[in-house]
Amino acid sequence: MPSGRATSLTINRLNKYFGGNHVVKDLSLTVAPGEFLVLLGPSGCGKTTGLRMIAGLEAADSGEILLGDSDVTHVLPKYRDVAMVFQSYALYPHKTVAENIGFPLKVRGIDRATMERAVREAAAQVHMVDYLDRYPRQLSGGQRQRVALARAIIRRPAVFLMDEPLSNLDAKLRGYMRAELKHMQHALGVTTVYVTHDQVEAMTLAHRVAIMDHGVLQQIGTPREVYESPANLFVAGFMGAPPMNFVRGRIEQGRFVGPGVALPVAGEAGPRDAVLGFRPEDARVVAAGAGLFDATVFAAELTGDVTLVTLTLGEDTVAIKMPKEYEADFDSRVAVDFAPARGFLFDAASGARLPAHLVRAGAA
Amino acid sequence: MAVPQPAARPSRVEVTASLASAAPLARGEWLDRHARWLFIAPAVVMILIFSIFPLVASLLIAFSRVRLRAGTYSMTFVGFGNFEKQLVGSEQVHFLGQLTAFSPPAWVVVIAVAALLLWWLVGYARTQLTVIGLLGRLVTAAMLMALTLMLAATLLSGGQIGTLGVTLFYVFVGCAVQFLIGLGLALLCSQITRGRAFFRVVFFLPLMITPIGIGYIFRMMADTGKGPFATLWQWAGLGGFSWSADPWAARLIIVVADSWQWIPFIFVVLLAALESVPRDLVEAGEVDGASSWQIFREITWPEIAPVAATVMLIRVIEAFKLVDLPNIMTAGGPGTATESLTLHAFFAWRSLDLGQAAAVSYLLLFVTVVLCVSFFNLVVLRRRAAMAR
């Protein structure tokens, strides 16, 4: 079994049922050696089940899992050469930090001196050398997190698996640990699969992001690709905070028509119900009549660095990020403006991105 | 897809890496591969050898006449002979009691119980009828009816009760008394703020003591001549009274001794249950102006009922096995007035009548299983389901 060397991970048409529940549907993806892949999705989307199948904690109902060139689909977890960091950290409460970190070596019968040296090295990597004699209950959340990491890196596995490792930390610590994780993965160069429901974590950590929903892989790509070019409504709505704005309407005779909206469309899109999407930071609020379409101010909230303006447009609401100096009266009429290239068109029924885009009025 | 190349790894970790993965995992491989069975096999094998096999063998013995000879034995199949002897034959008085014609109160009780059981069965048949549910309830009802008839023909009509009746007395009267007092004490103890730990420790003491010792202790306590209350007895004119000579007094003192030992068990468990009732529920009740009784009836009791039902199931199961107290305190006497079924079987075994001993113990098993399983299905499971909702 290859180990200590960056290994690729390949998943082919993986399926998992819990009773009649099809929780992972035909999941296929490849993780390059040394790559940091984030599995992103809402809770219950099958991402954790997918990770547990890679670990060997759940048996796959069909499909195969390859580590490098070897098929590990039916291999017991302990022979897979993968290490996992659990959401709860899974530190053994009755063992000291040193014993926790050294556990993977202990079960392999490594001699004491080597083990102690290795434990110190691993602890040094996560800055926990001073805490080796403590028990987990005497540590803070962030420190427990580090111990769990040290226990994973001590054996230099072929693949790291992480199941929402930062979700039990408070917001400030989470930001700090995120940066550290990213740096450590880069330094160690170990292939990593990381599960999270937090799109900020996904964006910041990943080389590539795989977005799942209802057991189906929706899109896989670099954070930028996924953000800038979402494959469907789900991905578009899941990424970004606040998420992408959606305006429901119809494409007819080369125009997107919605409540108070009529914009020319170019591209291959026959008549159909459609959704127009644009990001809050791509748009501006301008004087009524001066933008792409008019809307009514619902509220304007100063969040610190920006003012978030919520507008109503028929039954839809859209949010737009404006400079923090911006002010608007309730119920005043304004207009929304953005570069037509920054608008996305989706099929309302299937949610799929349409091969069409907005154009400047008159250019059609 | 362009993936950033990882930077060169720090060399210090490399040592660890190679060592960790190179070491063999082969130790205890065989054990691990068969862990699935190795974990459960010892328990199952023990139970099969010392519980299931004897159960089958015992049934066989109950249908046989067994003669012990030096180191060996011979068995002759006698069909239901042993059971016939207990239920209708020469041992009937011993096992069932002295059956006499029903007296008027006996008739009343029998008719009342029959009517109640019928009403219960009809009510069940009307609402949620399943074949297994009905069969189970029919068995339960038949058992209760049979026991009622037995008690009506003996106790309520002036006849002596047999060992079956005595055992039922220990189980039902004993457990009822123990439950009421245990619950009462637990409720009191849950109300007080100071000294709870003290009472918990003190009340726990009797559970530690061997039942044999308790038997002797209560013989001493009840001694009207030399016991601690002798002066009291003499003053009441009962100086010459002997507990062990009067059937009901003897049964009573056995129940008292049994209660002394087991009330603490019920107390401790119910107190723990009471302490785990969510405080906010009780507080919400208080804020809404409920009285103490209403709070108990509407909030506390439903919360602790599943625990109470289970604890009583355990108690009933153990009460059916009662043997040490009667053996020590009265040796089953006067006559057979305090003889429990286990003691009955033991005496039969001691007189080398193995077939009779097995038959009596199987009758005990039958009554125990029907009553306990009924209690489990009809009370315990229902209480738990009510809580789970």
Add this chain to the structure above:
Amino acid sequence: MSIAPRPAVHRRWLEPARIGAMSPLGGIVAYGLLGLWAAFVLFPLYWVVVTSLKLPVDVNTGPYFLPWVDFVPNLHAWRGLLVDDAGPTFRAYLNSIIIAFSSTVLCVLIGSMAAYALARIEYRPRLVSILIFVLALVGACVAVGVAGIDWRVATAVALALFVLLARALGRRFPGAVHNGDILFWIISQRILPPVVTIIPIYMMFQSVRLLDTHLALILAYTVVNLPIVVWLMYDFFTKIPIDLEESAQLDGASRFLIFFDIVLPLARPGLAATTLLVLILAWNEYVLALFLSTSRAQTMPILVAAMNAGEKGILWWTMSVVIIIMILPVILMALILQRFIARGVLLGAVKG
């Protein structure tokens, strides 16, 4: 909406003086009743202690309550049992210790392993296999008991038949039982009155010449207490976060290592309480010892019970000493461990 305040009558007695306190009357009643019960519990124990310090004459001439006041305490009974008549007492004591401790260790070990397996590993034995097993068992018993065939032959034939038939029919009938059923089956063994199974066990031990040995009693006690261990420990094991075990699994630990190195240490409170409970039951057990031991393996309860038979009536002073030395070790351990038992263990398991 307004609710009228309660009338002020008797408020001084029935209403608490401050928030969170009891009403004065309620307090008096509660402490009074609890104190009464404490007296009822403690007095017999006090009486035993006092009686053990009496001379026969003190016992026979009527009740005396207070040492040094009513009568002069005397260690005569203690000396009589522990010095003059030390042989039988110490042998029974030693027997009790060997049997109770060995059976407790064995029982807790076997029971915890089974409980853990049922909590974490999925079993699905086929119904038809179980049926065949029972039939084979009945057949073997009939063959041995009625037809007089040698038990070794009968067992071998029955086992062979069982394996063959179970293999042949197992695939045809897919009905199976689950972990919950196995758990219930094991726990329900506790319903069995020991007297039902003891006669065949007696014959069994007789035929392998184990009657009146420590081993016979150890095995018998282990089996009767096994349901309790499985029942209590199952509850404890299911409460241990499964993450810990999965993590150990990924780290390369075997099931046995996980069990002994991770799971058992985490279940320590439950283990302690269960051990104590089983120890008490084994220490105090009477019926099985009555059947299975005659002289060499005689335990304390049998020794105590046998004191009934003296011609001079019961020697209350000696009896008191025996009872005290029998309960002292148990009470000592119970006091150390009572917190565990009182709170978590029983309740957790009883809640089901």
